[in-house]
Amino acid sequence: LPPRHMDSVIQIVEALELTNDGFTGTVPELARALGGCSTPGCRAVLGEPPDVPPAPPTLSHEQWLLFTQLLHQDVAAPERSAVLAPDGSTVALGPLLAGIEVGLKRAAGWPVPTVEPPVDALYAVTITEVLGTSFLLARVGDGNRATLGPGGCWDDVDDPQNYTLLGPPSPIPDAVANGAMDGVLLGAYAAQAPIPLADLLRGYYGTGNGTEKGRPPSSYRRRDFRVLMGPGKLEEEVAAMLRVLRVLSPTQELLEDVGPEELVAIARQAAQDFTEVYVECPAIVPRCMWGARPYRGTPKPLTLPLGSVYIHHTFIPNAPCRTFTDCARAMRAMQRFHQDTRGWDDIGYSFVVGSDGYLYQGRGWHWVGAHTKGYNSKGYGVGYVGDFSATLPDPDAIALVRDGLLPCAVRTGRLHRNYTLRGHRQMGHTDCPGNSLFHEIETWHGFK
Known part of the structure; x- marks a missing residue:
């Protein structure tokens, strides 16, 4: 089959938009016919899905098979x-295309769906039904059911075919969260300025594995979703969707003994947790996605929360990495150098900061690093890819740590509220993290 890559999806969409043979609706409506949005809430908002058409002649057998597989909803394996x-990043197509369908319908003058109580259709078909349902299921479970996540990894980023989750599944793995946020954002855009779907997707995601210059809009999804959503919106919409689900089968059984106050509390918790994990905290690319070698030996656990953070620049590579491909390559190069030349067990940093909008997991939250001699067990080492002796990282890369990673680490109990922030040069004989970056972090919270 073609790679399970957004490029393949865009090629399929482009071919579908060239034909009306066998199906007269939009591509998102075709996706719904194939099962992309077949839940009770989605049916209540968008109506019953269209009939499945025969394979379009503009698609190869392999393309049609891939598209049908990607849109077949498996509740046990979303x-x-x-x-x-x-x-x-990894994106689930179902919520993405459902959100775009709502946007296209709104652009065409679609009447507001007659659902009681009223819900925002854009949020209902992308995130609020699955989010509310996830927290309802956790309520009636044994207390160990996951409500959000996990992330996962592809077998081969150049020819992705198999995606494996990194922990116990929930109804909202990271791919579904990403697809939902993208569905809201692109649905809102399509409602204002409808353009061919292939162009919309290509403009938002870019192509390849980030081989183009500049960050694609998709790398800003968390920021843009927060701005569009505004305070309180997600909680209100989850609560409204739960009230709708109360009268729909089979979800009404989950809500039989849920009173009005508890329903509001469930919606509040669901919205708070989703916002914390997927909006307020930055995305971190796991080791398996950048192609990490195994750790050599046995890692030593950190005792959390830690009291310090040490800021570094990598110096070599000396140029910031601005695409997933380049940042993954930089991570592999640093790990090779640290293991093969330095003789360390692994890449030294806890986290590495790309200029592509993402953090990259080094030793992560829980394992002692090799970044600040004599202090590795006392704090996290955060390294910016590049040489920042005379220039600063991009403003977005600065904010990713200052306004994203550090507050998130405090809220999640990994870093003391009164943590100390220092540059590497304060802890040893080095110019790291470069004069420009050092003067920048002097203005950050916690610097001493």
Whole structure:
């Protein structure tokens, strides 16, 4: 089959938009016919799905098979509808295309769906039904059911075919969260300025594995979703969707003994947790996605919360990495150098900061690093890819740590609220993290 990559999806969409043979609706409506949005709430908002048409003549057998597989909803394995995007993130097609369908319908003068109580259709078909349902299922379970996540990894980022989750599944693995946020954003855009779907997707995701210059808009999804959503919106919409689900089968059984106050509390918790994990905290690319070698030996656990953060620049590579491909390559190069030349067990940093909008997992939250001699067990080492002796990282890369990673680490109990932030040069004989970056971090919270 073609790679499970957004490029393959865009090629399929482009071919479908060239023909009306066998199906007269839009591509998102075709996706719904194939099962892309077949839940009770989605049916209540968008109506019954169209009939499945015969294979369109403009698609190869392999393309049609891939498209039908990606849109077949498997409640037990929602990650199977996922594709790899050029920015290195993974996106579920179902909520993405459902959100775009709502946007296209709104642009065409679609009447507001007659659902009681009223819901925002754009949020209902992308995130609020699955989010509310996930937290309802956790309520009636044994207390160990996952409500969000996990992330996952592809077998081959150049020819992605199999995606494996990195932990216990929930109804909202990271791919579904990404697809939902993208569905909201692109649905809102399509409602204002409808353009061919292939052009919309290509403009948002870029192509390849980030081989184009500049960050694609998809790498800003968390920021843009927060701006579009605004305060309180997600909680209100989850609560409204739960009230709709109360009268729909089979979800009404889950809500039989849920009173009005508890319903509001469930919606609040669901919205808070989703916002914390997928909006306020930055995305971190796991080791398996950048092609990490195994750790040599046995890693030593950190005792959390830690009290310090040490800021570095990598110096070599000396140029910031601005695409997933380049940042993954830089991570592999640093790991090779640290293991083969330095003789360390692994890449030294806890986290590495790309200029592509993403953090990259080094030793991560839980394992002692090799970044600041004598202090590795006392704090996290965060390295910016590049040489920042005379220039600063991009403003987005600065904000990713200052306004994203550090507050998130405090809120999640990994970093003391009164943590100390220092540059590497304060802890040893080095110019790291470069004069420009050092003067920048002097203005950050916690610097001493």
